[in-house]
Amino acid sequence: MTGPSHKDRDAVARRRLARVPAAADPEVLAVVAELARRLDARSTEIAREMSVMMAHEIDQLDNDANLIEMLEASVQGNVTTIIHVLANDIPIDHLQPTTAAVEYALRLAQRDVPSNSLVRAYHMGQGDLMRICHDEVSALDIPARLTLAVLKHTSDVVYSYIDWITLYVFDAYEQERSRWINAQGNLHSAAIHALLSGTGSDTGSFESETGYRLDQNHIAVVAWSTWDADALGFNALDRLVRDLGAAAGADKSVIVTAIDRRTVWAWLPFGRRVPAPDLQVLSASVPLDGGTRVAIGLPGNGMSGFKRSHEQARAAYSVATVPDTPGRPLVSFGDRGIAVVSLLSDNLDATKSWVWEVLGPLAADTPGAASLRTTLSVYFANGESHLHTANQMNLHRNTVKYRINKALGDPVVVGRDKLDLALALQVCELLGRSVLRPLG
Numbered sequence: 001m002t003g004p005s006h007k008d009r010d011a012v013a014r015r016r017l018a019r020v021p022a023a024a025d026p027e028v029l030a031v032v033a034e035l036a037r038r039l040d041a042r043s044t045e046i047a048r049e050m051s052v053m054m055a056h057e058i059d060q061l062d063n064d065a066n067l068i069e070m071l072e073a074s075v076q077g078n079v080t081t082i083i084h085v086l087a088n089d090i091p092i093d094h095l096q097p098t099t100a101a102v103e104y105a106l107r108l109a110q111r112d113v114p115s116n117s118l119v120r121a122y123h124m125g126q127g128d129l130m131r132i133c134h135d136e137v138s139a140l141d142i143p144a145r146l147t148l149a150v151l152k153h154t155s156d157v158v159y160s161y162i163d164w165i166t167l168y169v170f171d172a173y174e175q176e177r178s179r180w181i182n183a184q185g186n187l188h189s190a191a192i193h194a195l196l197s198g199t200g201s202d203t204g205s206f207e208s209e210t211g212y213r214l215d216q217n218h219i220a221v222v223a224w225s226t227w228d229a230d231a232l233g234f235n236a237l238d239r240l241v242r243d244l245g246a247a248a249g250a251d252k253s254v255i256v257t258a259i260d261r262r263t264v265w266a267w268l269p270f271g272r273r274v275p276a277p278d279l280q281v282l283s284a285s286v287p288l289d290g291g292t293r294v295a296i297g298l299p300g301n302g303m304s305g306f307k308r309s310h311e312q313a314r315a316a317y318s319v320a321t322v323p324d325t326p327g328r329p330l331v332s333f334g335d336r337g338i339a340v341v342s343l344l345s346d347n348l349d350a351t352k353s354w355v356w357e358v359l360g361p362l363a364a365d366t367p368g369a370a371s372l373r374t375t376l377s378v379y380f381a382n383g384e385s386h387l388h389t390a391n392q393m394n395l396h397r398n399t400v401k402y403r404i405n406k407a408l409g410d411p412v413v414v415g416r417d418k419l420d421l422a423l424a425l426q427v428c429e430l431l432g433r434s435v436l437r438p439l440g
Contacts, residue, residue, distance in 0.1 A: 024153045029089055031142060031150045032157075036087035038136050043083060047076035050128050054121045060113045061121065065321040065345075066262075067107065074104035075125060082129065082161055092160045097168050105169035109176040110260035112193065118173060119166055126162045130155060188212075189257045192265070196307060203303060212255040212267070217274055219248065220297040220309035221266040222317040226327075227291030234258045240285075240292055241266040247285040248277040265313075267306060275299050279332055286329035294330045295320055315342035322348065324433040336381075337426035344427060351427060352435045358424040360412025365436035375403040377425040380418065 024032070039046065051072040055062035062068055077098030084090060108118055133154050137147055188210045195206050203214050221244065223237050238256050241264060245254045250268035258264050268275075276299075286294050297312030299305070312333035319342050320331045333339060344351040356363045362373055375393065379400070382388035386404070390397040407413065413421065427435055 024089075024149070027146065028149045028153050031137075031140065031146060032089075032153055033087050034140070035133060035136055035150065035154065036083050039079075039083050039132070040087070042132075043079055044076070046129070046132060047072060047079045050079070050125050051075045053128060054124055057124065058117050058120055060111075060117055064111075065318060065323070067111070069323065070100065070104045070107055071121075073100040074098070077101050078122075078125070078161075078165065079129070082158060085157055085161060086154065092157075092164055095161075095164070097165055101165065101169055102172050105173045106176045107260050109173045110180050110258075112189075115170060115173050115177075119170060122162055122166045122169075126158055130158060133158075188255060192255075192257050195303070196310060210255055212253060213269065214303045214306055216272065217270040217299050217301050218306050218309055219250070219268045219270070219275055219277065219299050220306070220313040221268060222263065222295045222313045223266065224263040224293055224317070224321075225291050226262075226293060234261070234264065237264045237292070240287070240294070241268075244268070244282060244285050244294060247281055248275060249273075250275070265310065267310070270299070279330060279335075283328075283330040292329075293320060293327070296330065296332050298332075298334050312339075315339065318342050319345050319430055322431050322434050325430065326432050337423075337430055340423065341427055341430045345431060348431075348434060351431075355424045355427055355435045356437055358413075358416060358420050359428070360410055362407060362410065362413065363424075363428065363435070363437045365433055365438050372403055372407040373425050373428055375400060376407045377422070377429060379404055380422045380425070 051068070054075070055068055055071060061071060077100040081095065081098060085092070085095070105118055108115075134151065137150055137154070140147070142150070191206050191209045207213055221241055223241050223244075225237065237258075241256050242254055245252075245266075245268040248268055250270055253269055254266060255269075256264055256266040277296075282294070282296070286292055295313050295316035297309035297316070300307075300309035316331045316333045316335070316338050319325070319338055320328070322345050331338065333342075359373075362369050362376070375389065375395075378392055379386070379389045382392060386397050386400050389395075389404075390400045393400070
């Protein structure tokens with residue numbers, strides 16, 4: 001893991017000493033420990049709400065499901081550390097940064113997210129946590145004098161921690177950003193990002209710098225590892241994409257750029273040919289033993305097709321990377337339901353509530369409900385034909401009739417619009433347990 005240099009650590013140490021909170025009376029520390037106990041009981045909820053607030057308020061922190069997951073882990077780690085410091089009167093200079101906090105800073109550096117977004121997130125979190133502390137202390141039955149002393153000590157501790165941790169992660173960010181810019185596979189990164197963002201629309205300059213022609217047909221690819229990044233590396237993902245291009249019949253001049261240690265973006269070129277790749281053949285090209293996954297867009301032509309296919313690949317990626325979704329080696333934007341579900345996956349809480357409202361008991365995370373959902377989904381896909389459904393599922397026609405009658409006979413489902421039912425079933429199939437009703 002990248003971290004501050006020896007010189008930077010000396011600077012951190014000096015600032016630690018400069019920001020050490022003043023010693024507090026035992027009476028104050030006792031109340032602060034009670035405050036910490038109350039915060040600890042709510043720590044998961046606090047971290048979750050704080051993460052949502054940061055992702056919503058700060059640009060580029062909500063661009064990717066993986067980044068959001070890492071943001072929540074970072075916030076949870078920092079909140080837990082602060083609670084321990086308050087509960088046990090731990091000196092700031094005895095602390096070590098949490099792995100999640102440093103790793104999140106490194107990932108933002110690799111994704112070219114501005115460092116000010118990282119620093120702003122910490123200061124927003126500081127303000128939100130102090131608001132919660134004020135509310136908790138106000139609820140305690142203690143004298144005003146003691147309330148003031150407790151809030152001052154708490155504020156000093158939180159400020160000192162944020163001052164220390166932001167310096168540490170900012171240094172880690174800057175070093176990783178410098179290293180990443182010069183890393184293999186990122187030589188074309190700036191040109192690609194400029195083209196996608198619209199800040200670099202000069203086709204000639206792009207083609208001259210990258211050696212990749214825009215006036216042809218493309219299929220965009222997002223490839224990533226679900227394992228430890230260091231166990232795979234950019235070179236392995238680069239080879240995967242090029243093997244994928246060969247399986248799809250693409251030209252050799254594939255363009256690949258690393259987005260972080262676990263993710264690459266790529267485009268497969270096809271010249272004037274309109275590609276029609278066999279998705280089963282492509283899926284067979286993805287080595288599952290490497291923890292790798294691939295999302296692809298639809299074929300596109302020219303600069304607009306280059307951009308649109310990439311948007312589609314990222315939409316498919318957004319569905320495939322939702323936590324607890326069924327793992328598949330390859331997901332295409334053209335797969336049934338992916339386009340619509342990619343929009344619904346942007347707000348999982350609302351989507352989950354809607355699925356439960358539409359499907360009722362069919363949304364339960366049980367084998368029985370799963371069997372009914374699958375049968376009903378195939379039934380709708382086959383034009384509500386019992387015979388075709390039975391043939392496709394290799395079931396007796398009466399078995400299909402029984403399952404359909406049971407699924408559609410539930411009071412919650414009766415009278416529901418069939419389009420809503422079909423879409424809700426598709427959401428369950430693609431997003432899995434993330435939208436299902438858990439047992440108990």
